[in-house]
Amino acid sequence: MLPDLTDLLSDAHVVALPMRVRFRGITTREALVLRGPQGWTEFSPFVEYADTEAAAWLRATIDFGWTEHVPAAQSVPVNATVPAVAPGAVEGLLARYPGCTTAKVKVAEPGTTVEDDVARVAEVRRVMGADAAVRIDANGLWSLDEAVVALERLAPFDLQYAEQPCRTVDELAELRRRIAGLGVRIAADESVRKASDPLAVARAGAADVLVVKAQPLGGVTAARRVIADAGLPCVVSSALDTSVGLGMGAFLAAAAMTPGYAAGLGTAAMFLGDVTSDPVLPTNGRIGVRRVDVSPTLLARFAASPERTAWWRARAERVHALLAADVTA
Known part of the structure; x- marks a missing residue:
């Protein structure tokens, strides 16, 4: 309608x-x-x-x-998000995500180096411990050769997956072939979010995991169909939404996300303000599945x-x- x-x-x-x-x-x-x-x-x-x-x-x-939309669960687990900051800022950032046992770390930031990325990921691993799940997200900013070199350097930190290391579906498929011995899974985000055919990644064998976002895929109803058709583990993530949009993502995650993964929906902690007096913030590593009233x-x-x-x-x-x-x- x-x-x-x-x-x-x-x-x-x-x-x-x-x-x-x-x-x-x-x-x-x-x-x-x-x-x-x-x-x-x-x-x-x-x-x-x-x-x-x-x-x-x-x-x-x-x-x-x-x-x-009827909530399929009361809450969902979420990851901490670490922007491309210096290692000294990591511990303070992670403190804003109480109880989270998964972290997504931004890498490949323009103006930074692979050495910067290694230092940041190493500090996240040190602060969170050996049992935490650590993901990286390059937003498609590495070339194929750069991605191979970077993932060889980052693989020893036991990555859960590398999100959108390269821009195109063909590059992701070739990268998976080149790094088959590293044990690093590839997740596709922009290749799903910005594609006219969000399932092309799965059909091309270009990813091990799909990262889906409610708004870019047309909402909870449409995104649930994509997840059901993908045949791959799916992680629901934020598009830097306000708490209102995070509520939309939480409904999707509760209904359709692969168990065992944390959603990327703890991003309200990255803002100095919000539209509600009861923002969608992690408590014990989880956020509630609820609609948000604005203030x-x-x-x-x-x-x-x-x-x-x-x-x-x-x-x-x-x-x-x-x-x-x-x-x-």
Whole structure:
């Protein structure tokens, strides 16, 4: 069901949330949160995404706000997230994720070296101990040859998997062949999230694990179909959502994620503010599966500028028009 544009934006708010440290190249995360018949929902495609790519995100907004989703569990385990920081900052960052026994570590940050990545991962392993699960995420920034060298250096830290080490599906498939003896599994994120065919990775044998995100895949309902069809272990992760969007991800993780993995949904700990007075933060390594109510006070405190608010509303209008044209085609 596609709601009328007036209904969609009747109670919509654009926020700009400051982040504790730079992550994914940004220090402020903008998002549009709005209320549907089932509760608060979120539209937050990254600003550089074209309207055609943002269309899936608006489908997710509508799916969560206009569809009843019954929680399949009360809580789900989540990982800690370690940005590309110096080793000395690692212990303090991990302290924001109480009880988490899995960490995802950013690597391949522009301006850093493999030696920097090794030092960061080594410190995470030291702080969390030998029994913790440690993942790395390169966001597709290594070439094939760079990925081989980096994973040879990082494999001794007993990685759970390496997320999107290279950009293309063909590169991921070749990388799996080249590092077959290292014992490092490959996870695909951007190759699923940004693809017109999210199952192409599985069919090409390019990954051992799929990382899925609710908004880019069109919402909880659509993402559950992708996970069911993939035939691979799946981890549900955040797209730097507010707590409203993290609630959407938690419903998906509870319903469809592979047992034994931690979801990447503890990212509210990376923000200095949120849209709710009860943010989705890890407790004993888990987050609750629940819909989030926003705080009018916090919506006002973190309101985006009038110019940015107008930009987001215009973007939502354009993307809504794309969905309306698709429905009537």
